[in-house]
Amino acid sequence: MYGSDLRMSNTPGINIIVAVDSNGGIGLNGNLPWRIPEEWNYLLTNVTRTRNSIEEAPGRVTWIVGRKTWHLWTIQQNPNIFSIPEVAAILDSLVVVILTRQVPLQSSEDRDSSIPEHFFVNSWDQVMEKVESLPNLYSVWNFGGPDVYQLQLDSGRLTNDRLYLTNIKKDFECDTFFPDLTEFGLDHKPNPRRSKLVNPEKYSLKLDRPPVLQMGTCDVEKIELIYNVYSFVK
Numbered sequence: 001m002y003g004s005d006l007r008m009s010n011t012p013g014i015n016i017i018v019a020v021d022s023n024g025g026i027g028l029n030g031n032l033p034w035r036i037p038e039e040w041n042y043l044l045t046n047v048t049r050t051r052n053s054i055e056e057a058p059g060r061v062t063w064i065v066g067r068k069t070w071h072l073w074t075i076q077q078n079p080n081i082f083s084i085p086e087v088a089a090i091l092d093s094l095v096v097v098i099l100t101r102q103v104p105l106q107s108s109e110d111r112d113s114s115i116p117e118h119f120f121v122n123s124w125d126q127v128m129e130k131v132e133s134l135p136n137l138y139s140v141w142n143f144g145g146p147d148v149y150q151l152q153l154d155s156g157r158l159t160n161d162r163l164y165l166t167n168i169k170k171d172f173e174c175d176t177f178f179p180d181l182t183e184f185g186l187d188h189k190p191n192p193r194r195s196k197l198v199n200p201e202k203y204s205l206k207l208d209r210p211p212v213l214q215m216g217t218c219d220v221e222k223i224e225l226i227y228n229v230y231s232f233v234k
């Protein structure tokens with residue numbers, strides 16, 4: 001039995017979205033270790049989807065990211081990743097919440113118009129406060145990196161949340177890894193292992209729908225991609 005697809009409420013669940021290689025690797029030198037257009041399209045399709053109705057306003061799409069990823073998107077012009085002005089142009093309802101340990105919080109009031117509305121926060125509690133204060137939310141996505149994923153997974157508040165976990169069936173050189181999910185009943189042990197998650201509420205991960213297999217292209221090589229969507233259940 002797979003879960004329902006409905007996720008419309010005042011405070012929608014937060015979807016973690018990540019692609020991992022066969023060792024749980026997710027990054028190298030501050031960037032993605034791979035360039036797989038099919039996986040990229042899957043990510044973009046999910047994280048830019050919004051309400052498609054003439055009667056209703058589109059609804060806000062909110063992304064949560066670590067400060068380094070935000071800087072990669074907005075300051076370093078890297079052709080391998082999407083440009084935030086491009087995304088902002090197609091998704092004018094986008095709001096970005098950025099985790100940083102730096103104070104004071106900076107505001108987005110003076111932003112360049114090509115940069116979406118954004119807020120800097122210092123903790124997961126502040127992420128939740130900000131998200132819950134946003135009106136007309138359609139979806140919320142946690143983009144990582146690893147500490148930002150871990151903050152959500154350790155928060156003990158995962159009831160409406162989902163994990164969009166893409167398995168890339170190849171071993172890449174990586175220096176950044178997704179948290180160890182064995183505490184959630186999933187056989188995902190990154191190598192090398194990261195610190196264990198806390199999971200105070202004893203959630204486990206349950207497939208929400210059947211996994212989807214797609215062949216991706218990395219350079220000229222064909223690679224299996226498996227798209228999984230999990231719910232957190234107690």
Ligand SMILES: NC(=O)c1ccc[n+]([C@@H]2O[C@H](COP(=O)([O-])OP(=O)(O)OC[C@H]3O[C@@H](n4cnc5c(N)ncnc54)[C@H](OP(=O)(O)O)[C@@H]3O)[C@@H](O)[C@H]2O)c1
Pocket residue numbers: 017018019020025026027028029030031032033065066067068069070099100101102121122123124143144145146147148151176
């Ligand atoms: N494969 C995938 O799907 C995927 C997804 C996401 C990321 N990645 C990869 O992961 C790497 C990026 O991860 P990263 O860890 O280097 O960067 P990051 O998560 O984008 O940013 C790290 C920054 O977030 C802030 N932060 C972290 N923990 C915090 C906490 N507990 N409280 C407040 N702020 C906190 C700090 O900002 P300050 O320094 O400003 O204090 C920290 O330096 C890249 O290689 C990227 O490609 C891959």
